[in-house]
Amino acid sequence: METETPNETSTAQPRTRPRPVDGAGTGNNGISLGPRDLIQGKLVYEGDMRVQGTLEGEATVTGDLSVESPGTVKARIEARNLNVRGTLDGEATVRERLLIAGSGSVQGNVKVSRLAIEDGGILNGNVTMEKREGAGNGKPRGDAGGG
Numbered sequence: 001m002e003t004e005t006p007n008e009t010s011t012a013q014p015r016t017r018p019r020p021v022d023g024a025g026t027g028n029n030g031i032s033l034g035p036r037d038l039i040q041g042k043l044v045y046e047g048d049m050r051v052q053g054t055l056e057g058e059a060t061v062t063g064d065l066s067v068e069s070p071g072t073v074k075a076r077i078e079a080r081n082l083n084v085r086g087t088l089d090g091e092a093t094v095r096e097r098l099l100i101a102g103s104g105s106v107q108g109n110v111k112v113s114r115l116a117i118e119d120g121g122i123l124n125g126n127v128t129m130e131k132r133e134g135a136g137n138g139k140p141r142g143d144a145g146g147g
Contacts, residue, residue, distance in 0.1 A: 030063070035070065049079075051086070069103050084121075096132060 029047030037053035048063035051071040065079035071086035084104035102120030113132040
């Protein structure tokens, strides 16, 4: 077996990779907003996002959005999955699943396919539940299909 010996121009330093956010292994890009970071305005992002700081305005995320404690989101949100361990104040449209953890608080109307609220989690607002497109017969609940 032949071993490679380092020469003067090679470096033996390991390559560093960005830390993945929730949804690791899904192949999606991910960004993280730190505890002292603030985004104001309109955000459209293809991938997953983790918020530990403050997000204000409007955000559309193609992947998963996690609002971590002590993160605060005061925005209209669209995401595939939404996990709230911090505070969300605003409307949310979630294509798949909304999880409100025991430390999480949601103030506002939500439109979801699936909803889970852990003991201690808070939800104040109207909930609209619809089947996800492509699931079942593709018709929203309440549509008897007669016509």
